[in-house]
Amino acid sequence: MNRVIILHPAELQLKRANRPFFERALMDNIRMRFPGTSVEVKKATGKFLVRHIDLGAVEVLKKIPGIANVCPAFTCEPTVEALKALVLAVAAEITKNTSFKIEATRSDKTFPLNSMQLAVDLGAVVVERYALPVDVHTPDVTIHIEVDKKEAYVYTQKFGGAGGLPTGTSGKVIALLSGGIDSPVASRMMMTRGCEVIGVHFQNFTAASTAVQDKVEQLTRVLAEHQGFMKTYSIPFGELQRRVVMTVPAEVRMLVYRRIMFLIAQHIARHEHAGGLVTGDSLGQVASQTLENIAAVRYGMELPILSPLVGVDKNYIMDQARRIGTYDISILPYDDCCSMFVAEHPETRATAHMIERALQSTNFGEDDIKQTLEQARVISF
Structure with a gap:
């Protein structure tokens, strides 16, 4: 036959x-x-x-x-x-x-x-x-x-099957990969909406470098199985993180971290000719993901920031992570940058002005983006 x-x-x-x-x-x-x-x-x-x-x-x-x-x-x-x-x-x-x-x-x-x-x-x-x-x-x-x-x-x-649209038919996006459960699922979802996904991971300065690199490489490899290929920028975030800790109140540090990450990711997007950024945000799941904080951190960004998980709960996200093969990797011990040196009770109703004022106190600018990207490592499968 x-x-x-x-x-x-x-x-x-x-x-x-x-x-x-x-x-x-x-x-x-x-x-x-x-x-x-x-x-x-x-x-x-x-x-x-x-x-x-x-x-x-x-x-x-x-x-x-x-x-x-x-x-x-x-x-x-x-x-x-x-x-x-x-x-x-x-x-x-x-x-x-x-x-x-x-x-x-x-x-x-x-x-x-x-x-x-x-x-x-x-x-x-x-x-x-x-x-x-x-x-x-x-x-x-x-x-x-x-x-x-x-x-x-x-x-x-x-x-x-995976469903959705063929990869590459909806353009290219830059996905912020934290190393947790949510962002790889969000990346995979954008692949099924026809996007070619490029990852960006920000490495905090307290993490053991070998363990971090291994985890990010594993996530990149699994996502490559879905897309056919995958590239992830591994960005050293230590120097910028120290500066934020020294100059920004603990209550808004997490939000300033994210603002800086968005600005760096947007720079990579221009270089890669990508049309948007992607996050694993789910509305109300953690303090940084209140409606007010999401609006404040994203205010004034040039590119659209897509959050395909915004309306789903954690159980759904974990089920999807198991299905696509990223769950066991994502739960390996590692604290992402946004969870480091922040207040026990962080700000949940920030404003754009609050974030901009805190960012200005760090003297963060284009030169910092350039210097940070010069130290980036690219992982490809």
């Missing part, structure tokens, strides 16, 4: 005039994941077909943004007799007393049976041959059939 992997796109059906652009981007992203192979990716009606690759590729394909589901399938001629033989071969692998149903679709409307007739007729053949029980509501196994003009497909496995 000939094999193929069927990919059903996620949101491409919503696109009209620009749909070919998104389809080409998705196919290019798939090919990029399998360098040095003879992988073949072709567009078919309502799906993409991947050939000349082993089934281990399913785990890679599941992570690629723009794909709704991944289905390892068998192929045959688009005839009733050929489908009957293939369905029986597939059903032969189903354990006795396992309930099943058949779902059929056909893009070729000249096929002699409609979708319902095809499902009923082939279901009857399976029952006659193997005496398997039918359950159309909650079957143990669903046999899927798709009939196109030139080929038909049969499969029983349907793995959920």
Whole structure:
């Protein structure tokens, strides 16, 4: 039996005039994941077909943004007799007393049976041959059939994909990676909105450098598995952090840290031709993420600051972190810069004027940004 992997796109059906652009981007992203192979990716009606690759590729394909589901399938001629033989071969692998149903679709409307007739007729053949029980509501196994003009497909496995839009179709963003649970999830979410994500991590001066570097590298590597590649700027924040501690009241230090980080990240964004910044902020989750503090810290920024987690709770974020493979790395011990040397009860209702006045007391400026970036280390996968 000939094999193929069927990919059903996620949101491409919503696109009209620009749909070919998104389809080409998705196919290019798939090919990029399998360098040095003879992988073949072709567009078919309502799906993409991947050939000349082993089934281990399913785990890679599941992570690629723009794909709704991944289905390892068998192929045959688009005839009733050929489908009957293939369905029986597939059903032969189903354990006795396992309930099943058949779902059929056909893009070729000249096929002699409609979708319902095809499902009923082939279901009857399976029952006659193997005496398997039918359950159309909650079957143990669903046999899927798709009939196109030139080929038909049969499969029983349907793995959920990343969904969203192909990476790179919505531009480029700079994500602030704290090393915690939230920011890697926010980064992954922006990937599925079509953004190419570049990370920026600010390293506090009290952390053991080897442990920090290892953690940031691990997070970058896992995110690269979803995007296909990943670059993270590791920024030494020690000198600026000392200056803030010496000149800024403890109640607003966290907010001044974040303001400085945004300004440095915005500089990197210009260099990388990125159109926005990304944070893992979730409204009300911590003191720096009150509505007033978010507004104060972001006031006057040139680029939009996107926070895809702003309306979700911590349990959802942790579940997503486990699903994408960053949770166990994120919980490794390490205090991010924003949690260092701040008040026990930090300011929760700051104003833009308050933050600007505190920032001015540090004498922070363009020269500081330049000097800090000269010491940056770039991690790439």
